[in-house]
Amino acid sequence: MNQIEVIELTLGTxxxxxxxxxxxxxxxxxxADGTIFDSSHQRGKPFETVIGTGRVIKGWDVGVLxxxxxxxxxxxxxxxxxxxxxxxxxxxxxxxxPSHLAYGERQMGKILPNSDLTFEIELLxxxxxxx
Numbered sequence: 001m002n003q004i005e006v007i008e009l010t011l012g013t014x015x016x017x018x019x020x021x022x023x024x025x026x027x028x029x030x031x032a033d034g035t036i037f038d039s040s041h042q043r044g045k046p047f048e049t050v051i052g053t054g055r056v057i058k059g060w061d062v063g064v065l066x067x068x069x070x071x072x073x074x075x076x077x078x079x080x081x082x083x084x085x086x087x088x089x090x091x092x093x094x095x096x097x098p099s100h101l102a103y104g105e106r107q108m109g110k111i112l113p114n115s116d117l118t119f120e121i122e123l124l125x126x127x128x129x130x131x
Contacts, residue, residue, distance in 0.1 A: 001116045003080045004059050005096040014089025015126040017064050019052030019072075024125035025064075030118040037110045037117075046124055059097030064121065087123045095119045 017023055024046045028039040040047045049055050052065050058078075062070045066084040070076050078101060087093060099114045107113050 001096065001098040003078055003098065004062055004101060005080045006063055006084055007094040007096075009092035009094055009120070010090070010122075012088030012091025012123055014123075015128075016086045016088050017051055017123060017126050018086060018128060019065060019069060020128075021051060022048060022127040023051045023064065023123060024048050024127075025121050025123050027119055027121045030120075031111065032116050032118075035110070057097065057102050059095055059101035059117070060119070060121075062101065063093060063095035063097070063119070064123070087121070089123050089126055092120065092122045095121065 066086040070079045102117045
């Protein structure tokens with residue numbers, strides 16, 4: 001796998017994620033064999049992060065923020081869709097993330113080096129400086 005593949009599961013209708021916004025999301029991360037390696041659902045608490053600032057793997061930033069963000073950071077060729085909008089609150093996406101946009105050659109817990117990963121993300125909230 002060379003590019004991020006994005007599968008829209010549910011289109012959101014709320015506020016759009018934007019670079020530098022604080023997002024709240026539920027997610028489950030899967031290894032290539034289908035094993036869950038991490039899940040906010042299992043912890044019973046949504047995940048919060050500032051998106052588009054390198055705080056999560058590059059695959060998350062691109063998968064949540066879409067093709068305009070990918071183009072802005074020189075990653076347009078890393079996304080399988082040239083017209084992917086940012087996620088909106090209420091939306092769910094499945095991201096198929098190649099290893100070089102995940103943890104690359106690093107091992108992270110159960111994730112072996114050079115592992116392609118799959119995430120199912122549900123965007124619950126977006127907070128921007130404007131509110």
